Amino acid sequence: MKNKIKNTVLLLGVSFVFFWAVAVVLVILGETDVFATGLYATDERMAYMLNSVCIILTAVCIPIPLKLFQVILKRFIDKLSFPAALRNYVIFNILRLVIIFIPVYFGFIVYYLVLEKTGYFCAIIGLIASLFCAPGKERLRRELYLTEHEE
DSSP states (O other): OHHHHHHHHHHHHHHHHHHHHHHHHHHHHHHTTOSOTTTTSSOHHHHHHHHHHHHHHHHHHTHHHHHHHHHHHHHTGGGSOHHHHHHHHHHHHHHHHHHHHHHHHHHHHHHHHHOOHHHHHHHHHHHHHHGGGOOOHHHHHHHTTOOGGGO
């Protein structure tokens, strides 16, 4: 059981590092002009639309997965046996990171297309929200109600 928990924490840690690495790669690609930087900087309508979509995505994709995970944890995962609960815990954790990554990705893309800080701020909000998903052995034990003597 300790080995399964250790492997689960490792897998979640790798997915969390991958989340941040992709965000860093997006910034590097944007700063090295691989993206079409400033493509819509002069088009006010397109800039307004992209910024609005970015704000709406951030408003939807940040709080919903954070709260929904807690609801799923209490109503669904807690009722499963240990191996199934651990497997579903990993799946829903990764899904939560993927949903949070949507405004991060779109925010950085909008920032480089429009050259306004709205997309940048939305991406930063998503990166900060991802810190609430940081994996750890103690967090896993707390969320799955495991104690040391059960292992």
